Amino acid sequence: MFAKRFGTPVTVDSNTRLTALAEAIDGPDRVADLVYVRLSDGVDGGLVVGGQLVTGSAGLAGDLGHVTVEPAGRPCRCGKRGCLETVASVPGVLAACWEYGLPLEDLVDLAAAVSRAHPVVGRVLRESAAALGRVLGVAVMTLNPAKVVIGGEITRLAPVLVEQVAATLAAEALPTASAGTVVEAARLSEDDGAISALAAIFHKSGLASGGLA
Numbered sequence: 139m140f141a142k143r144f145g146t147p148v149t150v151d152s153n154t155r156l157t158a159l160a161e162a163i164d165g166p167d168r169v170a171d172l173v174y175v176r177l178s179d180g181v182d183g184g185l186v187v188g189g190q191l192v193t194g195s196a197g198l199a200g201d202l203g204h205v206t207v208e209p210a211g212r213p214c215r216c217g218k219r220g221c222l223e224t225v226a227s228v229p230g231v232l233a234a235c236w237e238y239g240l241p242l243e244d245l246v247d248l249a250a251a252v253s254r255a256h257p258v259v260g261r262v263l264r265e266s267a268a269a270l271g272r273v274l275g276v277a278v279m280t281l282n283p284a285k286v287v288i289g290g291e292i293t294r295l296a297p298v299l300v301e302q303v304a305a306t307l308a309a310e311a312l313p314t315a316s317a318g319t320v321v322e323a324a325r326l327s328e329d330d331g332a333i334s335a336l337a338a339i340f341h342k343s344g345l346a347s348g349g350l351a
């Protein structure tokens with residue numbers, strides 16, 4: 139309807155996947171190959187390969203949240219058990235804190251526990267980072283990206299997670315592969331979906347050759 143009304147091509151995609159593209163093409167150090175993972179209510183992500191957002195045959199490329207990391211782990215909303223999402227999403231981290239005897243209700247509680255360096259939260263986040271690092275190790279060996287970007291509320295609350303993921307990834311992937319891959323926290327938040335969509339449009343039209351101003 140939009141295309142018909144305004145006589146213009148229309149692109150529809152998820153804010154997470156568009157953020158992956160924006161992270162790749164934003165700023166002076168733009169990269170052609172990037173893996174983006176977002177740790178939020180769930181764990182999702184996107185892939186940029188050869189400067190293009192990859193869709194995959196069923197639109198699931200880069201959706202790493204449902205890779206099994208603990209076969210006997212907590213039930214996941216997808217019907218399986220122990221998906222990455224059950225250990226690295228906000229609900230997953232809160233559930234793990236409860237299991238280790240630290241009842242946290244929400245992100246505010248989690249932020250407070252992180253700020254006072256509660257040992258249970260430290261342990262839970264280390265375990266989340268290790269699981270994420272192992273999954274990303276496979277992605278890095280599959281795609282050999284220039285950059286791995288980790289976004290979402292968990293990363294903003296506990297930036298140290300990015301270093302922990304990088305350490306696991308370095309141990310998991312071939313040294314020559316992981317040494318060439320930069321692991322960093324997302325510059326854009328999920329609130330930047332509109333910026334990401336604009337980035338995607340300019341990128342597609344070739345107008346972003348000078349970067350996003």
Ligand SMILES: [Zn+2]
Nearest residue numbers: 204214216221
């Ligand atoms: Zn799942």
